[in-house]
Amino acid sequence: MGSTTLTVIAIISVIIIAAGIAVHFYKKRNIKKLFESIQFNLGQVPKNKKNSFILLMLIETMTAPMNKGKAAAQMSKLNNPKYLNLQMMQMTRILSNPESVKDKRTKQALKLHTEYRAWEESQRASRSKTA
DSSP: OOHHHHHHHHHHHHHHHHHHHHHHHHHHHHHHHHHHHHHHHGGGSOGGGHHHHHHHHHHHHHHTTTTGGGHHHHHHHHTOHHHHHHHHHHHHHHHHOGGGOOOHHHHHHHHHHHHHHHHHHHHHHHHHHHO
């Protein structure tokens, strides 16, 4: 192998590693934005429905890319109190027995729910240290 080949391989390796790091930080920033928007919306939700609401918002976020054309219909569903109560009951059932979940997107949402709870605790801890 010539030095030119090694140089090209090294440059390609650096580009791939830099792209991987950039993707990691992009996802981390988007997750932080999602968590902050959920935290903002939690002010309108009763405390006893907080976890169910968080999971519902995460599941809706996970299914949003699949339903790009149906965004208006999805928002009108969420404005319907009966539909929302039904979904909240379903989220409560999922949270009470997460092992029974078979859907990939719901499993991802449950994982994000756990990450959100950890993020929320770290936010509380940082606020209490500064206060």
